[in-house]
Amino acid sequence: MARHVLVIDAAQRGARVAVLDGERVVAERSGAPETGLADVLPVWIAECIGAAGIAAGDLGAIGVTVGPGSFTGLRASIAVAQGVGLAADVPVHGIAMGEAFSAAFPMLRRPLWVALTARRGRVFLERDGVAAGFDETDLPEPEGPIALAGEQAGAVAARLAARGFDVMLTDARACSATAMAAALRLHVAAGLPLRAAMPLYVDPPEARLPSGGLRPAPQ
Template structure:
C-alpha cells in the first residue's frame, strides 16, 4: 500500500512516501514561507526516488491543520489535485496527529499545542496510546489552560510555553522534541485511516479560528 503524504502546516515543508509501513522516500525543508513553490518538486523527488508513478499510489494524504493558512492550502491543493487526477482517496491528517505519531510509544496522554500567533494556543488532546484526538481542537489562553488529570507529554511549536504554564500550576507536563509535524509521521496516520483503524478525516482545511486578515482601508 503506497501512500504519499504532504505537510506544510507550520514552519516546515515535507513530503514522504510510505509503502506497507516502510518509509521509501522523504524530503524535508525548514522554513515557513514558499511552501507552494517547494512542495511540487519535493513530490517529484520522492516519487522518482522510489520509482513510483502517481497512478501506482493507493492514497494521497495531507496535514489539514491547525496551522498556517497559506501552507495548509498549498499542501491540500497539491494533494487534492494529485488524488483527483489519479482517482485516489485524499486523506486528511491533523497537525496534532502527525506530531503525536512522531513520538515513541508511551504510557501517558499527549497534548498537541500549536501557537496561533494571537497570544493563544490550539490544543489537540490524545489519550495514552491513541492515534486520533479525543475531540476537536480548542483554543486557550495560557492562563486558561485546562488541568491535565495526570502526567502529560507535549508536542507542537507551543509545547515549551504550555509546559511552563502547566508546571507553574503544579501539573506534570513534559515538552518533547516533536515540535514540527513531518509528512513521514503523517503518512503513518493516513495508513491507519485508510485501513479503517481510526475515524476518517476529509482532506479539507481544519481552521479553528478565522484567518487573520487586514481589510483594506476605505478611501
C-alpha cells in the same frame, strides 16, 4: 491500500513531503521554502515520486495535514494534494495534527496534548481530537498527567509544570512522515472513515469586508 503513500505537511513553519513504502521512508524533502509553497510543493512531490521509482498513479493514498495550523500553509498544501490526487486518480485524505502526533507514540499511557503555533502569541491545543486557541498565560488545567508534543510543547510544558501539573515533554516538535503515514494506515486498519482533506481552521480569518461593503464591479 497499496504499499506506497505520499504524505504532505505544511501546517506549521516548515514543510515536508515524503513517499513511504509501508513504514519505510523512501524519499523525503523538507525545509522552510523561501518561495511560495504552491510552487515548491509540486516540485518536491515530483522529486520524491521519481526517487521512489514509481508513478503518481502507483500511490495507494495521499495524506495531507489539515490543521490546526497556518492558513497559508494549509490552503497551499491541501490544494496541491487535491490536484495531485485528481490528476493521478488517487484518494486524498486529511490528517489532523493530533492524529499524526498520537501515531508517533502508540505506547503512550497518558493523554497527549499537541501544542502548535497560533497568531498573536497564542497557541493551538489539540486535546482528544478537539482543537482550540489559548493565550499562553491562560492555558487550561489538565485533569491528570499529560504528555505534550508539537512545536510549542516546550513553552506549554514549562508553564503547566510551574503550576504544579504532571507534564511529560516528548521529543516530537515536528510532524514526521512516518507518523503521518501511520495515522493514515491506522484508520484504514480499524475500518474508520478517513477525514476529508479540508482545512481545520480554529481561528477566523483576519481579512474583513469593508464596513461599507464591497464596491460594485466597474461597468
